[in-house]
Amino acid sequence: MSGTHFDTLIVGAGSAGAVLAARLSEDRGRSVGLIEAGPDYTRLEELPTRVRGFERGLRLYAGARVASHEWQYTARASALHLDMPVPRGRVIGGSSSINGTVFLRALRQDLDNWAAAGNSEWSFEGCLPYFRKLETDCDFADNDLHGASGPIPVCRAADDDWLPPSQAFFNACTDLGHAHCPDMNLPDARGVGPIPTNYHDGLRHSSAVGYLMPIRPRSNLDIMCEMLVTRVCLSDGRATGVEVVADDRIEVISADEVILSAGAIASPHLLMLSGIGPADELKTLGITPLLDLPGVGQHLLDHPFVMTVWNTSEAVSTFPAPGVPWQLQVRTTAPSSDVRDDGWLTMIMSTTRDGDDGRGFTIPSSLMYEKSQGTLRLRCTDPSAPPLIDFNYLAEESDLVRLRELFHLALEIGRHRAFDGLRTGLRYPSADNLASDSATDEWIARTISTGHHASCTCRMGPSSDRLAVVDQRGGVYGVEGLRVVDASILPDCPSVNLNATVMMLAEKLSDTLRGSHGE
Numbered sequence: 242m243s244g245t246h247f248d249t250l251i252v253g254a255g256s257a258g259a260v261l262a263a264r265l266s267e268d269r270g271r272s273v274g275l276i277e278a279g280p281d282y283t284r285l286e287e288l289p290t291r292v293r294g295f296e297r298g299l300r301l302y303a304g305a306r307v308a309s310h311e312w313q314y315t316a317r318a319s320a321l322h323l324d325m326p327v328p329r330g331r332v333i334g335g336s337s338s339i340n341g342t343v344f345l346r347a348l349r350q351d352l353d354n355w356a357a358a359g360n361s362e363w364s365f366e367g368c369l370p371y372f373r374k375l376e377t378d379c380d381f382a383d384n385d386l387h388g389a390s391g392p393i394p395v396c397r398a399a400d401d402d403w404l405p406p407s408q409a410f411f412n413a414c415t416d417l418g419h420a421h422c423p424d425m426n427l428p429d430a431r432g433v434g435p436i437p438t439n440y441h442d443g444l445r446h447s448s449a450v451g452y453l454m455p456i457r458p459r460s461n462l463d464i465m466c467e468m469l470v471t472r473v474c475l476s477d478g479r480a481t482g483v484e485v486v487a488d489d490r491i492e493v494i495s496a497d498e499v500i501l502s503a504g505a506i507a508s509p510h511l512l513m514l515s516g517i518g519p520a521d522e523l524k525t526l527g528i529t530p531l532l533d534l535p536g537v538g539q540h541l542l543d544h545p546f547v548m549t550v551w552n553t554s555e556a557v558s559t560f561p562a563p564g565v566p567w568q569l570q571v572r573t574t575a576p577s578s579d580v581r582d583d584g585w586l587t588m589i590m591s592t593t594r595d596g597d598d599g600r601g602f603t604i605p606s607s608l609m610y611e612k613s614q615g616t617l618r619l620r621c622t623d624p625s626a627p628p629l630i631d632f633n634y635l636a637e638e639s640d641l642v643r644l645r646e647l648f649h650l651a652l653e654i655g656r657h658r659a660f661d662g663l664r665t666g667l668r669y670p671s672a673d674n675l676a677s678d679s680a681t682d683e684w685i686a687r688t689i690s691t692g693h694h695a696s697c698t699c700r701m702g703p704s705s706d707r708l709a710v711v712d713q714r715g716g717v718y719g720v721e722g723l724r725v726v727d728a729s730i731l732p733d734c735p736s737v738n739l740n741a742t743v744m745m746l747a748e749k750l751s752d753t754l755r756g757s758h759g760e
């Protein structure tokens with residue numbers, strides 16, 4: 242492997258990396274190397290069940306079960322003295338190969354806020370063509386806002402197919418004043434409606450399935466799996482390649498340009514291991530800082546959530562058929578909020594925790610705009626040691642207040658008469674947990690969980706922003722030939738699940754980079 246050289250070397254074959262590799266290798270004059278730590282699956286028939294779709298009883302939210310396909314990080318929420326598991330995909334397709342397949346686009350306000358913060362190329366208008374390019378929308382393909390020929394199918398449950406808990410959820414939400422919104426991927430969508438998903442015909446359409454499988458034979462694309470990148474090699478302020486461990490050997494793969502797409506946890510981790518990050522912290526660990534970039538690992542954002550779980554007399558679970566256990570969602574604004582659309586609640590036809598007996602449903606309440614910010618720090622210089630992740634949830638009082646309000650909305654929906662005849666009672670929280678605001682807050686602080694949307698740890702921003710790590714083209718400030726393209730560079734966490742936005746980001750930057758090849 243040592244001695245191998247690529248024009249472009251991408252680290253991580255996840256939501257962003259797979260898209261980049263597929264698009265950049267369309268230029269047959271560019272050699273592209275794609276390195277992935279996890280295993281590869283080249284054909285649909287090879288996909289393990291966990292990667293292909295959903296399994297009954299899978300702890301979708303609470304943690305990981307298939308260690309060979311997942312990084313199993315642990316994070317702190319230091320303000321709450323709470324630790325929690327944080328799984329990420331470690332397999333071709335990355336987290337898009339293990340995720341929940343909710344395929345929601347960033348809202349117009351999310352993207353226009355990015356542009357207003359000094360990222361003028363990332364306005365809603367600037368991003369829309371790339372959301373269109375990546376999808377084939379099964380329901381709104383004749384709409385100017387949607388794509389009809391992209392690699393990822395996006396579908397919604399038709400009204401006639403809504404299962405009884407979904408129908409009850411819809412009736413409860415509309416009765417409580419939430420408008421019916423048939424297309425939650427409209428730029429300003431809010432209200433109650435079907436969840437767009439990229440789970441179609443019994444298959445999770447990950448970035449690996451949609452983008453890599455069809456282009457495997459390309460001779461200018463080399464996909465190297467089960468290979469761990471341990472650092473970026475730098476010389477005279479320029480990235481020259483990466484150091485990898487494969488078959489217990491350390492080797493160097495060189496490249497004209499290195500793109501880190503290892504995700505919001507591993508990309509800042511790799512930068513710091515390479516001497517790029519907050520200089521004081523690196524020095525404390527005995528690493529000679531090559532570049533002082535204080536923003537690396539800062540500004541960690543997510544969408545924390547809490548659940549209400551309800552009992553039913555009959556089994557209502559949709560596992561394993563017809564597939565995803567959720568059909569409907571409501572997007573709303575917490576009553577005391579000063580930001581719009583900061584609440585997301587869904588109807589999950591599963592109890593998700595501790596095994597699923599089928600007799601129950603869950604209504605999670607997610608906070609989609611956090612004011613509290615977390616951090617990611619290097620634990621030590623050993624690349625195999627996970628970084629220190631602190632989500633710092635609810636450090637800001639208004640996050641707790643808004644999450645409590647959204648939690649009360651879940652209770653209001655679940656108790657609504659629309660569920661009479663279906664629901665037999667609240668499984669948890671208990672009456673004691675609901676006895677007062679302080680009891681409820683204690684319950685929230687004890688059970689809050691990651692929404693799996695870690696982001697913004699190498700955020701994009703103008704050079705005047707001292708905590709910005711990359712420019713609008715993903716270029717790392719102060720280093721030639723090094724970019725980061727993944728969830729870590731989002732300027733701010735959009736008010737939606739991240740997969741579609743990260744794939745859009747990679748589509749857009751591929752276009753930019755293809756235009757600049759050979760410059």
Ligand SMILES: Cc1cc2nc3c(=O)[nH]c(=O)nc-3n(C[C@H](O)[C@H](O)[C@H](O)COP(=O)(O)OP(=O)(O)OC[C@H]3O[C@@H](n4cnc5c(N)ncnc54)[C@H](O)[C@@H]3O)c2cc1C
Nearest residue numbers: 253255256257278335336340341342343470504728738740
């Ligand atoms: C359990 C779960 C459920 C989710 N559900 C949804 C959902 O329903 N809808 C949604 O929109 N979003 C969801 N998300 C979030 C979404 O999937 C991620 O935000 C998105 O996939 C991130 O893309 P990425 O390219 O930044 O990173 P990833 O897709 O995580 O890709 C990073 C890749 O880099 C590889 N890598 C890391 N370090 C190294 C290294 N040192 N050497 C080599 N390779 C390395 C990893 O193995 C991985 O393949 C979920 C995430 C998880 C974990």
